[in-house]
Amino acid sequence: MRRRDFLRGGAMLAAGVGAGYQIDPTLLTARELAASSRRRVGDPFFRELAMLALDSARGAGATYADVRISSNRNQFVSTRERRVTGLNDSETFGFGVRVITNGTWGFAASRDLTREEVQRVAQQAVAQARSGAFARLRPLELAPTPAYPEAEWTAPVEVDPFDIPIEDKVALLLQANEAALSVDGARFVNSFMTFLRQEKFFASSEGTVCDQTLYRAWPTMNITAVAPDRSDFQTRQSTDIAPLAAGYEHITGNDLPGNAVRWAEEAVAKLSATPVEPGQYDLVLLPTHLWLTLHESIAHPTELDRIRGYEANYAGTSFIFPAEDYLGKFRYGGEFMNVMGERSSANGLSSVGWDDEGVKPDDFLIVKDGVLNDLQTTREQAPWLADWYASQGEEVRSHGCSYAQSWSNIQFQRMPNINLLPNPERDVGLDELIGGIERGILIDGHGSFSIDQQRFNAQFGGQVFWEIRDGKRAGMLKDVAYQIRTPEFWNSMDLIAGESEYWVGGSFFDGKGQPSQSNAVSHGSVPARYRGVNVINTGRSA
């Protein structure tokens, strides 16, 4: 998906929900099946329960309360070679109440959505907050936000994946598997489709009432080639089809069987690829790979809760510490480098109309002309940067980065879609990036990844590696991984491609928090060139 489509497609797609897609009338059974299990959260009963929860919390002493009633509908189809290995349709439904009492958070949740339970849980959340308040060192302060009493938002999808017959999904995966197995040497193939429809009803004691529906869709394949003598095996994953906040059109719009042949051929080719010689190389990273490097080394370290030490016991802190010493001063990269936090991107996995504390998110430049410009915030966090915002003449407001994976989890800071913007000066093409390299490697697709707890030292693999010699793509390499130190790495980026090369990758499952929660997030980027990166060979003999 190109950037202009990613940004501008929303309105057009939103109007097309449920329209323009022909469903075979003989498959009525499956359609009825999908419809029968649908349950909306925005009806008057849930509104009444939400108000009951808020009243109960305030009656028990909460100075602030919010309630989320939500359902997560998931469908997961998995196949292996010529068989279906799993088919599950699931729905989880419940509510969570978050309160502030004595300047301290409390949270409780239950699957049992009755008037009695709603009141009990609201009071339990207040008791929870009271029990922790004795150790409070400073009271919570929330950045102001307008109230939105009638907020509604639906992710821009064309076709609800739960309206599509299961037979179609199975048939497509098996067809793709067959295509992969038609390639000589491709021995095993797994394929999956997973879909989510999340319906959220949110109400706060400040007067916001918000009803939203989010979608996610993700097809994946994993093909393994095995050497005839079993001395080696290599895999190729379908990393060039990313998960998106999209409907079934994301499945039909990508040619799985056609791509499967290419992925299978590349898996086989990896068996005879040349092991890389360790050393310093210039790299060209395609967006199918780069989105993950961006995610790990820019998106995560600019989360303000990390910077302040709230994730120190698990997800880690950040090299951006203290934040005030870095904001407006730290050069992440060249002047052509701009990184935007966007929760408005069409089909962005982190796109919403309102976040999980009722804030309407804004788009904001995290890196502006190569310099660190802003950080990700929630209502609790934005006041921590009050002095910085005052110095910039900006109001203290949350960027709308609050999110919870389900009704049973407390909301906290999660990243928006964070995108490396195309070259602002001209529409540079991929060939120009490659053409400027004497000895280098082009990396396609994300693979192994690991980064330290402050986001300095990282190691990334990939799916397919092409040697670059004298400005041209040469043969395939294998066992490649590169290691970086974040500040030097981004400052070694000397050229990025233009808008026509823009592509959106992302993660369906990005973990953080205790208890650990998953967030889905998209990262758009363009191919980029880096000079003198340390490449290692990961192959060892057992």
Added chain:
Amino acid sequence: MANYFDRGRAQEISEKVLALSNADQARVNLNSGETGNTRFAVNQISTAGDVFNATLVVTSAFGNRVASATTNSFDDEALERVVRTSEQLAQLIPEDPEYMGELGPQEYQDVDMVASSTANLTPAERARAITAVTEPAAEQGLLSTGYLSHNTGQSSVATSGGLFAYQDRSLVTFTTTVRTPDGTGSGWAGGGSKDWNDLDLGDIGERAIEKAIRSRSPRAVEPGRWTVILEPTAVSNMISRMMFSLNARFADEGRSFFSKEGGGNKIGEKFLDDRVTIYTDPADARLAPNLFNGQGLPNRRMDWVQNGVLQNLAYSRYWASQQGVDPTGFVSGYYMEGGDASLQDMIASTERGLLLTRLWYIRSVDPRTILFTGLTRDGTFLIENGQISHAVKNLRWNESPVFMLNNLEELGAPVPVSPTESGGTSPTVMVPPIKVRDFNFTSISDAV
């Protein structure tokens, strides 16, 4: 007591659901329980929560057509809907030639795994308990962060063939990271058990505080091959990855470290140091393991590695039938035998080496060798002439548990550890501290 379905209620729900079934065969998986957590940062509680949930999965089979549906609603309408959904899905998909049918009655270990101390733990008690760490940390001018998590619940399996399996269990985990305000020192400690009374938060906090203070202002050392002492948590971080690889089918198919060149697998081959023995045992209450799998197949004692020899790989019912063997037990909590060296002995016998507290962001690099990459974290120290001399900067490693366990120098006594990076509860792992040679570090990290 925690809120979850007791055996009678679980059986009642399961039978009700099975009675609704029109399928040739059906299975009901039921999980319920209460979880509680308290999280703290910068010496005060940041969030806390209590959640009650229950989940019902219905699997329906018509011939060899099989599908599942899941709900967490238990009213009559919801139960009817989840059964019909699974049935309709099953009728819409192709036959699965590997479907083995549902199991009939089985026999299970009877192990008491519910600790009342854990089941009765309240938010107020959790809040008071964490002050055993936050207060001493604050008194010493340090910043403590941590997580206390517990759950008590049940899981059960019932089939149309008459099987009913039920297990209830408590688990609790506490982990803390203490940092120095200047950001130059960080120390971690933690533990897990089924019994809240087993966890000494004061002791855990003291260890994390001591490490934070000792790890201030680390110096860089050169990456390369080092003699390394891994504390038990770091050991479990690596060994767990190897345990996940013990899959017979993958080995037989030629896509695993345990594949044999030319065909077959490595069962019976020696692949680790003589002193390595690892087993799982559902009768061992210390490990709080799963007593059965999702199909209701009983877990059983498995000696995976004995004196360095691969004894077993995990066979599913289908793959066992194809290979003419019985299906095996599976990994859920495990015990690695140790030796008689103490951590102090290992340090004293080391002329020059590194002491590692825990490992972080471990990801697979090459399944052919079970090669992983990751980093050291929250307490990495240089040992010189038999003593810890000073803190060192963290390091990235590229290493395989297989290579590591072939380079064993010494082993200590196994202890229970909290094996997950996320601090979540899990079946218990008991491993010893170990000393190994030639551990492969590839670069330095500036992260503290």
